[in-house]
Amino acid sequence: MMSADVKLQALARESGVYLEFRNLAGQKLEAEPPTLRALLGGLGISTATDAEVSEALAESQASRHGRKLPQELVLEAGSSTSIAVPTRCDWSIVTEDGDEVQTGTSSTAISISDLPVGYFLLHAAGEGWAEDLFLMSPPSHAPNLSETAGSNRCWGVCGALYGLRSRTNGGLGNYSDLGVAAAALGRSGAQFFGINPIHALGWAAAETISPYSPTHRGFFNTDHLSAASDLGPGPREELIDYAEFRAMHRAVLETEYAVFAQKSSEAEQAEFRAFCEASGEALNDFATFEALSEKHGEAFQRWPKALQAPGRQSQLEAGERATFHKWMQWRAEEQIGAAQQSATSSGMRLGLYLDLAVGPRRGGAEVWTNGNTIAEGISIGAPPDHLSPKGQSWDLAAHAPNKLSANHYQPLRSMLGSLMNKCGLLRIDHALGLLRSYWLPDDGSPGGYVSQPFEALLAVIAIEAYRNGCVVVGEDLGLVPDGFREGLNKAGLYSYAVWQYETDDQEQLVAPQDLRPFSLACFGTHDTPTMAGFWHGIDIDWWREIGWLNSNETHDRHGVRAHQRNGLRRLCELGANMDTGRIGDTIHAGLAGSQAAMIAIQLDDLFGVTEAQNLPGTINQHPNWRRRLPVPIEQFPVAASPARLRDLMPTTRNSIHENEQKGLEPCPK
Known part of the structure; x- marks a missing residue:
């Protein structure tokens, strides 16, 4: 026993x-x-x-x-398979809309073939039994660059949407600014413009500014709504005051909604009603949550018991205020769509490059609206490592894999569809979470890993990407299990290579030619030091200032960084007296000469910014998510930095020999 x-x-x-x-x-x-x-x-x-x-x-x-049948099955579109059955049975396969596409009677096995890309339900019934099988029919791979951009290589630019300056945004970058900036970069030859996540943060979440701590990943951040009226130029200060901006911006939105509700044309009202009807119960629940949060606070666990889940009583309590939140989502979808149109019209083949965050806040709308799939009593994070000896708790919720499967992955399908519909390139943050997720119990017990349905999740991603013509990047940094990257790449997801993280056993940065070919490569991200910050060790100084390093550790880390700088000097033949601008150009030329499918350049690096947008592991010790760019979007078309990109990284991607002819120092193979 x-x-x-x-x-x-x-x-x-x-x-x-x-x-x-x-x-x-x-x-x-x-x-x-x-x-x-x-x-x-x-x-x-x-x-x-x-x-x-x-x-x-x-x-x-x-x-x-x-069970007589599997609970779910992944079957590549156009292929065939047989599913053994124990007794004679009648069966049928129906689409998501309930249309029957295949039917039959089988004695030993159900034969399925030639399903198109999509989701299906197989229902089988024999004597004394009846079961359903959820079928996922993905394409052979998610869309690749050749299929979407007409080339197997391209480059683009990444930057902070909130940090965009303009003459009219009032102090925080908005979706109209996004379209203007993307179009300027597109005319310089960039094929995508990547930004921080634009998930909804929550109207009542006054202290929340991190784009990676959303209330719901299937809806959009209304802080970035462009007002119909001119809000004037933002403050000259480098750092954003969110409270000040929101007070001004939200008052304008309230006034504009009142005008819409009272004076808009019947045609405009009909368009809004059509949007609400098409968005269905998901929008209704989200807007209900937002309205309730204004009355009861941002975390629904502290609401009256009767309101802690969607339903009739919650809708009655939310009342007409929910319509205001629906209206803002309508505006957001229109404006993001317009930004994507501006981007592609400028020559960008991919346009916007969006980001799917790891998870939602535990008290937010996504958890409230998906109580049947959320894992209870845990948060997701990372185990102890050399950077964080006690591990990390991200205070984000997770969808339980068994519950997600039982609900046919609907929350994930909805989120992906919402984002992919608005962009040509999507990054999935912490893609290792598709294989396993590290959960931290609320009761204080040590954390542990929970398996995820890797094959099924990849199938859902590929189906939604196919439907929306969207290229997908899986953020697979760090140590990953054997076969994980191969599984991602086989499904058509590109890897993610951050050059300053790509080091050998001696902690030297590898040669650019060693960066993974089927990847999006960059020197840094919003979570790393900028190029100038890396060169001067600004991140190390921040760690010392915060108290994470003592004097000896600081000295040792600066020594390692000097070792890495010398390695870059050798790799890229950097002169001893080069300024950081020329160093940046040469390092970017090195990236251009790599075999990586996509190259991403940071706006911060183009404009010579020293400080990073975010210092992971901090909240108030570092001004995360608050730094404005030094160059306003109106100057992008004439600014020297974006203008020189066409020569540095043309759409056809220079060879190393061509870069030499332009006077750029090559990085040798």
């Missing part, structure tokens, strides 16, 4: 909870019973007593052995 702990481990194994994992040092860490119970609880499995563990294990095994 199995002991209680052995049964608990068996249940965890059945449910996809890791019994052990290895940390960055290679040490094996075993999940203790409190962790296993907490993570199983997150999956909705009760394990408070040994009797509950025994019962849950028996139910899991009975369900697995008792």
